Structures are given as structure tokens and as C-alpha cells.
Amino acid sequence: MENARTRPAKLVLDPTMRMFVMDILLEYRKTGPTRRNENLKHVLRMVKTLRGHRENLVTCGCDPDVLVAAIYLSDLGKEKHVQDRYIGRYGNDRFKAFLDHARISMIYGNDLRKKRDVSSVRWRRILGSIVGHDGPSIPGSWWKTHYESELKRRYPNIHGLEGLIHCYLDRIDQGGIFRGRNGQLNGGLRKISNDLFFNSRISGNLAAVIAEVFGPARFGTFDQLEYLDEKARPRVLRGKKFPKVIDELKRQFIESDRYLNRVIIGEIDNPRVDIILDSGEKIEARTLEEFWRILSEIRPEAQVAEMCLVKRAG
Numbered sequence: 001m002e003n004a005r006t007r008p009a010k011l012v013l014d015p016t017m018r019m020f021v022m023d024i025l026l027e028y029r030k031t032g033p034t035r036r037n038e039n040l041k042h043v044l045r046m047v048k049t050l051r052g053h054r055e056n057l058v059t060c061g062c063d064p065d066v067l068v069a070a071i072y073l074s075d076l077g078k079e080k081h082v083q084d085r086y087i088g089r090y091g092n093d094r095f096k097a098f099l100d101h102a103r104i105s106m107i108y109g110n111d112l113r114k115k116r117d118v119s120s121v122r123w124r125r126i127l128g129s130i131v132g133h134d135g136p137s138i139p140g141s142w143w144k145t146h147y148e149s150e151l152k153r154r155y156p157n158i159h160g161l162e163g164l165i166h167c168y169l170d171r172i173d174q175g176g177i178f179r180g181r182n183g184q185l186n187g188g189l190r191k192i193s194n195d196l197f198f199n200s201r202i203s204g205n206l207a208a209v210i211a212e213v214f215g216p217a218r219f220g221t222f223d224q225l226e227y228l229d230e231k232a233r234p235r236v237l238r239g240k241k242f243p244k245v246i247d248e249l250k251r252q253f254i255e256s257d258r259y260l261n262r263v264i265i266g267e268i269d270n271p272r273v274d275i276i277l278d279s280g281e282k283i284e285a286r287t288l289e290e291f292w293r294i295l296s297e298i299r300p301e302a303q304v305a306e307m308c309l310v311k312r313a314g
């Protein structure tokens with residue numbers, strides 16, 4: 001029977017694969033509750049977007065059980081207790097281990113899958129769907145640059161249909177903001193803003209953090225999606241149909257701009273962040289928490305044109 005514990009594995013039909021997926025999720029939960037684990041929330045969000053698409057995925061030649069297992073497993077290597085087991089291989093360098101989290105996930109996952117007897121055919125497909133999931137190998141991209149200079153290995157290409165879908169889902173989630181069931185805005189941009197605000201060289205500087213997140217982080221994702229559309233997709237698909245879910249998500253991703261258009265970032269001599277409400281009123285956000293709370297109150301259907309009318313009428 002379905003409950004809060006088994007719900008995340010609902011998309012997985014094969015009983016062996018379902019047990020394997022449950023084992024992976026239990027590993028994430030060793031770190032603490034879901035609400036405080038951004039890494040887990042990221043993989044849960046990606047899988048959630050696949051709900052209602054199982055049939056279409058199968059029609060396109062995708063194995064949803066493999067895809068879901070690969071998504072969950074792919075970032076397990078970022079969890080501290082998992083990373084600690086292999087940190088010696090990286091000379092105790094956390095950054096190197098982080099860059100190689102996909103490989104760590106695969107090695108750790110191999111023990112888990114053996115316990116559940118996941119077939120080697122399916123396992124090979126899972127591995128193929130994890131490789132290169134952090135983004136396409138675009139010259140100059142953050143992942144390619146750091147991966148190759150730190151690990152002295154070539155950043156890998158995307159393999160197969162599940163790998164391509166996984167990479168799209170990962171990039172869309174990292175570079176977008178999406179409204180959750182509780183009405184709050186979530187997604188990778190919020191996660192990055194937290195990382196930068198609390199743990200970076202621009203810590204505590206709200207205007208700089210928001211400028212970074214809604215500037216380079218967001219635009220970098222657009223470049224990656226363009227690369228996936230133009231280079232990776234034709235190579236992997238070779239004329240075959242592509243699952244509808246990705247184009248739907250891309251539309252939602254582009255719609256995130258409606259929120260971004262409501263944010264005004266001050267100049268260096270006036271570092272403040274204002275948000276334009278649906279009424280046209282401008283309100284200043286003083287903390288990161290306040291910023292996301294105010295932005296969540298916006299109704300994205302209200303177009304910029306409507307706001308201009310409000311402003312002109314005033």
C-alpha cells in the first residue's frame with residue numbers, strides 16, 4: 001500500500017527496482033529530514049515531474065524504472081556519509097570528491113543493487129543515465145572546466161535516451177523556479193541563492209546574490225538547454241520521438257522569467273532589491289527569506305504589460 005515512505009517510488013513498477021529505489025532514498029534520509037536536505041529535494045522534484053508521463057515515456061523507448069533509479073542515485077555521492085567512504089581516493093579533497101559525485105554514486109550504488117539483485121542489463125542502463133547528467137559538455141562550462149582541471153579526466157558525454165532526459169530534467173530544475181503545492185517558489189535558483197548567501201565570497205550581500213542567480217546562473221542554463229536541443233538531442237534520438245514531458249517543462253522554465261521580470265536590483269552605490277507586486281507597488285526585500293516570501297506572493301499570469309498600465313495610471 002502507498003504511504004509517505006513509498007510514494008516517491010510509485011513510478012517504479014518492477015518490484016526489485018522499487019526495493020532498490022527505496023534503499024537509495026533511505027541513504028539520503030540518513031543525513032536528516034527531507035525539508036533540510038536540498039540535495040534530496042532536488043532529486044525528488046525531478047522524479048515528481050515525471051508523474052502522469054509513464055505511458056508516453058515507454059512509447060518513446062524509455063525505461064521509466066531505469067530513469068527514476070538513475071535520477072535518485074545520481075546525487076547520492078554528494079551526501080556526506082557516502083562521500084566520506086571514498087574521500088581518501090581524492091586526497092581528502094572535498095571539492096574533487098564533489099566534482100566526481102556521479103562516479104561515487106555509481107560505486108556506492110553497485111553494492112546496493114547487488115543486495116537487491118538488480119539485473120546487470122538494467123544496471124548498465126542506469127549507469128549510462130547517470131554519466132554526464134550534470135550538464136552537457138560545453139567548452140567553457142562550469143562543470144567541464146572544473147571537472148577536467150581538477151580530476152584530469154575528460155568530462156563525459158550524455159549516453160542514451162534516459163541519460164538525455166535526465167540531463168534536461170537536471171538543468172531545468174537547477175536553472176528555474178517552480179511553484180510547489182504549498183504555494184512557495186522552489187527550484188534550483190532558490191537553492192543556489194541559499195548557497196551563495198550563506199557560503200560564498202558574496203555571503204550576506206542580497207543584491208549581489210540575486211544579481212548572480214538571476215544573471216549568470218539563469219543564462220548559463222539557457223545555453224545548456226540550447227546545446228541539448230541542437231547537439232545532444234539529434235545525436236541520441238536519430239529521428240525517434242521525444243517524451244512530451246521535457247517540452248512541457250521547458251515551457252514552465254521559460255515562464256520563470258515572469259517572476260524575474262518583477263525583480264529590480266539596485267546599482268553598486270545603492271545595493272537594494274525591490275519586487276514589483278501585482279498591484280504595481282514596489283516593495284524592498286531586506287533578507288533572502290523575505291525575498292522569496294514576497295516573490296511567492298506574485299501571480300505570474302499578470303504580464304509586464306499589465307503592470308506598465310498600472311504604473312502609467314498611477
Ligand SMILES: [Fe+2]
Nearest residue numbers: 074075133134
Ligand atoms: Fe549531480
